[in-house]
Amino acid sequence: MSIARNAVHDYQDARTLTKPLTMSLIDLANPTKFLALTARVLPWLAAITAILLAIGLYQSATAPDDYQQGATVKIMFIHVPNAWLSMFVWGVMSAASLGTLVWRHPLADVAAKSAAPIGAAFTFLALVTGSLWGRPMWGTYWEWDARLTSVLILFLMYLGLMALWRAVEDPSRAARAAAVLTLVGAINLPIIKFSVDWWNTLHQPASVLRIGGSTLDRAFLIPLLVMAVAFTLLFLTLHLAAMRNEILRRRVRSLQMMQASHRAA
Amino acid sequence: MSLGPYASFIVTSYALVAIVVALLIGWIAIDYGSQTRRLRELDASGVTRRSGRSATELT
Numbered sequence: 397m398s399i400a401r402n403a404v405h406d407y408q409d410a411r412t413l414t415k416p417l418t419m420s421l422i423d424l425a426n427p428t429k430f431l432a433l434t435a436r437v438l439p440w441l442a443a444i445t446a447i448l449l450a451i452g453l454y455q456s457a458t459a460p461d462d463y464q465q466g467a468t469v470k471i472m473f474i475h476v477p478n479a480w481l482s483m484f485v486w487g488v489m490s491a492a493s494l495g496t497l498v499w500r501h502p503l504a505d506v507a508a509k510s511a512a513p514i515g516a517a518f519t520f521l522a523l524v525t526g527s528l529w530g531r532p533m534w535g536t537y538w539e540w541d542a543r544l545t546s547v548l549i550l551f552l553m554y555l556g557l558m559a560l561w562r563a564v565e566d567p568s569r570a571a572r573a574a575a576v577l578t579l580v581g582a583i584n585l586p587i588i589k590f591s592v593d594w595w596n597t598l599h600q601p602a603s604v605l606r607i608g609g610s611t612l613d614r615a616f617l618i619p620l621l622v623m624a625v626a627f628t629l630l631f632l633t634l635h636l637a638a639m640r641n642e643i644l645r646r647r648v649r650s651l652q653m654m655q656a657s658h659r660a661a
Numbered sequence: 662m663s664l665g666p667y668a669s670f671i672v673t674s675y676a677l678v679a680i681v682v683a684l685l686i687g688w689i690a691i692d693y694g695s696q697t698r699r700l701r702e703l704d705a706s707g708v709t710r711r712s713g714r715s716a717t718e719l720t
Binding site: 461466467468470471474475478513514517520521524525528529531532630634637638640641644645647648651652654655658 | 663664665666667668670671673674675677678681682684685686688689692693696697699700703706708
């Protein structure tokens with residue numbers, strides 16, 4: 397009896413100790429609690445993003461010309477953050493897809509669905525700004541080399557995923573199908589990253605995130621990193637706002653279904 | 662600030678990024694307005710959530 401009582405006490409102690417962590421995770425899994433958190437965080441996140449973007453744009457405008465590329469090096473300050481984000485967003489969607497398939501987290505498919513159009517926009521910008529940088533530097537807007545082609549495939553996969561979400565009416569069925577497609581599509585991320593090493597491409601190899609450190613001069617590296625952080629915060633701001641919209645859209649849908657069933661009864 | 666002979670490429674790149682980011686922000690803001698309006702309409706028609714709270718109560 398005493399052993400059983402001790403076991404109960406131990407279990408209760410363990411629950412008390414782990415309660416803050418588990419409760420915070422459960423709180424975040426609750427869409428209503430998530431909306432409350434978003435309402436508090438979004439204004440601050442948006443303000444920090446705007447300030448960092450302003451600093452980054454000022455630094456980009458005042459950065460010196462490159463000895464080879466001249467002023468066109470300024471395109472790098474917007475092209476590279478968009479290219480990084482095109483892959484980062486797919487990474488976020490892949491993690492969310494695991495949340496959908498493995499843990500069935502209530503907000504996982506909301507996160508994945510909301511991120512797709514934002515990721516598509518960043519990928520589109522990476523492709524277009526890269527093309528506009530390529531014309532004066534390479535003499536061509538487009539080349540079917542490994543890096544450019546794999547990023548184009550990533551863009552098409554974003555569009556396919558958005559189409560899939562629209563095609564399936566039931567959100568839970570759409571979520572599972574989209575999660576599988578997202579995880580299969582994640583194979584493209586290392587192909588994009590290492591395409592410049594594996595194949596002979598027109599695109600330059602990595603010059604910031606590489607073993608041995610960055611090859612960029614501080615005059616270019618600092619504005620680039622500021623812009624990268626600013627764009628990442630921009631993504632987080634837009635993603636949180638889009639997730640809030642998706643939760644509200646699902647609330648509207650369930651209320652409309654309740655209304656329809658009441659009318660039918 | 663001189664942008665040299667390729668100024669049009671640089672300006673077009675920055676302008677495109679500004680336009681697409683503005684479109685994203687606008688789309689999300691309009692979507693938020695649309696969802697909250699639909700929730701207000703449902704609330705006005707007397708539909709309440711299973712928790713008993715108002716449809717427009719966001720938190």
